[in-house]
Amino acid sequence: MNKPEIIEKLKTIVKPYVKNQEAFDNLTENTDFITDLQINSANLVDVILDIEEEFSIIIDNQSMERMPDVKSAMEIIETKLSEM
Amino acid sequence: MIGNDIVDLALAQKESNWKRKGFLDKIFTKKEQLQISNAENAEVMVWNLWSRKEAAYKIYNRQTQIRGYFPLQLECFDLKIIDRIIFGKVMVKGSIYFTKTEITAQFINTIAVENVQDFDEIKLLKNRNNIQKTNGIPEYFEAENLSTKPVSISHHGRFQQIISV
Numbered sequence: 001m002n003k004p005e006i007i008e009k010l011k012t013i014v015k016p017y018v019k020n021q022e023a024f025d026n027l028t029e030n031t032d033f034i035t036d037l038q039i040n041s042a043n044l045v046d047v048i049l050d051i052e053e054e055f056s057i058i059i060d061n062q063s064m065e066r067m068p069d070v071k072s073a074m075e076i077i078e079t080k081l082s083e084m
Numbered sequence: 085m086i087g088n089d090i091v092d093l094a095l096a097q098k099e100s101n102w103k104r105k106g107f108l109d110k111i112f113t114k115k116e117q118l119q120i121s122n123a124e125n126a127e128v129m130v131w132n133l134w135s136r137k138e139a140a141y142k143i144y145n146r147q148t149q150i151r152g153y154f155p156l157q158l159e160c161f162d163l164k165i166i167d168r169i170i171f172g173k174v175m176v177k178g179s180i181y182f183t184k185t186e187i188t189a190q191f192i193n194t195i196a197v198e199n200v201q202d203f204d205e206i207k208l209l210k211n212r213n214n215i216q217k218t219n220g221i222p223e224y225f226e227a228e229n230l231s232t233k234p235v236s237i238s239h240h241g242r243f244q245q246i247i248s249v
Binding site (some may be wrong): 017041 | 096099101104105106107110111134138151152153154155156157220221240
């Protein structure tokens with residue numbers, strides 16, 4: 001799976017939790033889930049669980065710690081996928 | 085140092101399914117999960133513990149300038165109820181913060197402090213006038229002596245709370 005495919009899947013995952021539509025429409029690697037997309041911090045757990053289901057990976061606690069932005073989430077997904 | 089958090093219970097019910105598989109395991113330690121399963125109202129306990137973690141995280145974030153998502157490393161303990169106000173502590177990577185939580189039918193509100201005597205110094209602000217964020221962390225600017233005071237803002241659904249110390 002390449003980067004654009006991962007980012008497209010990620011966008012589909014976060015969409016239901018987004019509170020700032022404009023930031024979502026302009027999403028880049030530098031977008032922050034909480035400060036930019038204004039995803040409720042409790043919903044970030046749902047994002048993580050959805051990522052785990054969608055990509056069939058497990059995001060361990062250490063990886064989860066780096067989660068708040070798109071760039072780190074992408075790196076985590078890419079790393080986990082490469083380990084499979 | 086202060087932090088606060090407010091949970092609109094009606095909105096939380098709509099936004100989050102805490103019974104979802106894996107949800108509790110990602111954010112609550114085994115001991116906290118035991119408190120949830122033993123609670124008279126499990127859902128209220130979920131948001132009670134969550135708001136304490138969030139409020140404590142805001143102090144940690146202000147002190148260290150480190151952002152991250154590590155709810156399991158914010159452990160709630162030592163819960164005491166005095167006159168319907170819940171007092172507790174949260175351990176964050178070796179530091180202990182004190183929390184005070186109010187639970188109503190509509191919302192759950194936690195204020196966290198670094199020094200327990202700061203609970204008496206907390207002031208509620210009515211609006212965001214003179215509040216600016218530096219590195220995502222809000223501060224109140226006092227024009228008369230050019231100093232700043234720490235501020236914590238929480239907004240969820242129908243409720244907003246802005247505090248300063």
